[in-house]
Amino acid sequence: MKVALISYEVYPFAKVGGLADVVGALPKYLEKHGTKPIIFMPKHRVVEKGAEKFGYTLKKIKEGLNVPFLKTDEKFDIYETKLPKSNVPVYLISNDYYFSAEKVYDGPDLAEQAIYFSAAVLEAIKNLKLKFDIFHVNDWQTALIPVYLKSLYKEVPEFFKAAVVLTIHNLGYQGIFDQKYLEFAGLPEYLYNIDGIEFYGKINFLKGGILFSDVINTVSPTYSQEIQTKEYGEKLDGVLRLRAADLYGILNGIDYEEYNPATDDRIYVNYSIDDIEKKYENKKKLQEEMGLPVKDVPVIGMINRLVDQKGLDILADIFRYITLFNVQFVLLGTGDEKYEKLFEDIAKEFPEKVSANIKFDVTLAQKIYAASDMFLMPSRYEPCGLGQMYSLRYGTIPVVRYTGGLADTVMEYDESTMKGNGFGFKEYDSAHLLRAIARSVDIYFNKKQHWRKLIKNAMTTDLSWERSAKEYIKLYTRAKNKIV
Numbered sequence: 001m002k003v004a005l006i007s008y009e010v011y012p013f014a015k016v017g018g019l020a021d022v023v024g025a026l027p028k029y030l031e032k033h034g035t036k037p038i039i040f041m042p043k044h045r046v047v048e049k050g051a052e053k054f055g056y057t058l059k060k061i062k063e064g065l066n067v068p069f070l071k072t073d074e075k076f077d078i079y080e081t082k083l084p085k086s087n088v089p090v091y092l093i094s095n096d097y098y099f100s101a102e103k104v105y106d107g108p109d110l111a112e113q114a115i116y117f118s119a120a121v122l123e124a125i126k127n128l129k130l131k132f133d134i135f136h137v138n139d140w141q142t143a144l145i146p147v148y149l150k151s152l153y154k155e156v157p158e159f160f161k162a163a164v165v166l167t168i169h170n171l172g173y174q175g176i177f178d179q180k181y182l183e184f185a186g187l188p189e190y191l192y193n194i195d196g197i198e199f200y201g202k203i204n205f206l207k208g209g210i211l212f213s214d215v216i217n218t219v220s221p222t223y224s225q226e227i228q229t230k231e232y233g234e235k236l237d238g239v240l241r242l243r244a245a246d247l248y249g250i251l252n253g254i255d256y257e258e259y260n261p262a263t264d265d266r267i268y269v270n271y272s273i274d275d276i277e278k279k280y281e282n283k284k285k286l287q288e289e290m291g292l293p294v295k296d297v298p299v300i301g302m303i304n305r306l307v308d309q310k311g312l313d314i315l316a317d318i319f320r321y322i323t324l325f326n327v328q329f330v331l332l333g334t335g336d337e338k339y340e341k342l343f344e345d346i347a348k349e350f351p352e353k354v355s356a357n358i359k360f361d362v363t364l365a366q367k368i369y370a371a372s373d374m375f376l377m378p379s380r381y382e383p384c385g386l387g388q389m390y391s392l393r394y395g396t397i398p399v400v401r402y403t404g405g406l407a408d409t410v411m412e413y414d415e416s417t418m419k420g421n422g423f424g425f426k427e428y429d430s431a432h433l434l435r436a437i438a439r440s441v442d443i444y445f446n447k448k449q450h451w452r453k454l455i456k457n458a459m460t461t462d463l464s465w466e467r468s469a470k471e472y473i474k475l476y477t478r479a480k481n482k483i484v
């Protein structure tokens with residue numbers, strides 16, 4: 001089975017959030033299980049910067065191609081490389097106007113960038129004479145691809161036998177733009193209606209993807225159910241219910257080679273489940289690096305995009321109470337200014353207890369995953385969540401809100417059975433969050449043998465891509481069966 005995996009972000013070439021991790025890892029495991037994946041992504045400016053560090057080379061293979069139906073004369077080139085530590089080919093769409101901003105989501109016009117990328121990928125596939133059984137598109141940035149395939153490309157022989165799978169990594173981002181972009185995209189006028197991509201007087205890329213893909217999935221079983229409700233549906237719950245028969249949930253995995261405390265060269269000291277003492281050496285080094293007192297207190301880590309989704313409002317409400325505990329708190333994140341400022345202010349006020357690192361730094365992220373005792377993720381909603389999975393893998397105990405993928409990966413620790421790998425709460429409010437943190441701190445200080453067991457349970461939780469990749473292959477087969 002030949003699969004085109006199309007994404008705006010792919011690790012290690014360009015990463016903003018979890019989307020990149022998923023598309024950077026899944027193909028390796030698909031390949032292991034007999035499918036032939038090929039990745040398509042934009043050649044963002046950051047892609048060149050990472051070449052040396054991650055050991056890939058970029059080769060230009062086509063030049064000066066255009067997309068005839070778009071309202072622009074911009075031309076694109078195609079570059080080729082391989083996904084590091086695999087044989088998976090990667091094709092990059094290069095255009096200086098659209099994809100050379102310093103940051104992936106800056107640039108002249110995000111709607112045009114997404115449209116241009118989506119359309120250029122289809123033209124590139126035609127030009128390279130590639131044939132696919134499956135187009136696997138990801139999130140709103142590539143959600144117009146199914147719309148193109150079922151309209152402008154309907155009669156193109158290379159395409160009409162391929163099935164389309166859309167993965168929704170986060171329903172909170174839908175690509176809602178002015179109607180004028182329909183014309184820019186060269187898409188037929190008839191799509192602008194309530195059964196098409198019209199959405200409250202605008203157009204909605206993700207809605208197009210949901211309606212025109214053969215099969216849809218989200219990144220955890222719980223989230224696939226939640227998004228069909230008003231509370232989590234972000235105004236698309238009706239459309240999703242319409243597609244309920246073709247809507248699945250597959251939990252993401254994590255890359256066990258990339259994220260392995262025994263071999264990870266980004267952390268201070270390597271360790272495994274058999275020499276967990278060395279985990280505490282990581283803690284000492286992190287405390288030193290963060291300018292916190294080096295002592296045996298629980299370190300609570302948090303690594304996040306600083307946005308409403310991540311439950312920062314309920315955390316803000318009780319932060320002062322947390323500082324009354326004998327704990328340290330290390331944050332790494334960037335995002336909304338109000339949250340960046342909030343954490344910076346708290347760190348200034350409690351320099352002995354709080355370290356706020358307002359930047360994007362994947363090496364520091366690994367150090368925090370390895371060195372912390374607990375990892376906080378009180379998300380308002382969480383499609384899957386990778387942070388809690390990395391922390392489990394590194395023996396760092398997640399404290400989460402049981403929603404979406406957090407509910408599917410973290411199980412409340414039960415002292416009587418010694419089962420479970422973390423702590424959490426269901427109701428979205430600060431009192432429940434505080435209680436969950438308090439419980440974890442109590443067990444850390446007062447019930448050492450339970451804490452050890454928790455670490456063991458965390459580190460042996462199966463979060464590998466092997467399991468998820470097999471489920472994706474089943475999903476591809478389902479999609480294929482729908483169109484023959």
Ligand SMILES: Nc1ncnc2c1ncn2[C@@H]1O[C@H](COP(=O)(O)OP(=O)(O)O[C@H]2O[C@H](CO)[C@@H](O)[C@H](O)[C@H]2O)[C@@H](O)[C@H]1O
Pocket residue numbers: 016017018019021022169170219252303304305332333334359360361362365382383384385386387388405
């Ligand atoms: N400042 C910083 N420095 C370094 N690294 C940072 C960082 N801020 C965040 N990260 C990293 O970015 C990733 C975040 O992934 P998540 O899955 O937790 O959330 P995100 O909301 O981006 O992903 C969305 O897509 C994924 C993938 O499907 C879903 O799991 C998730 O629920 C959904 O919201 C983690 O690898 C984290 O370490």
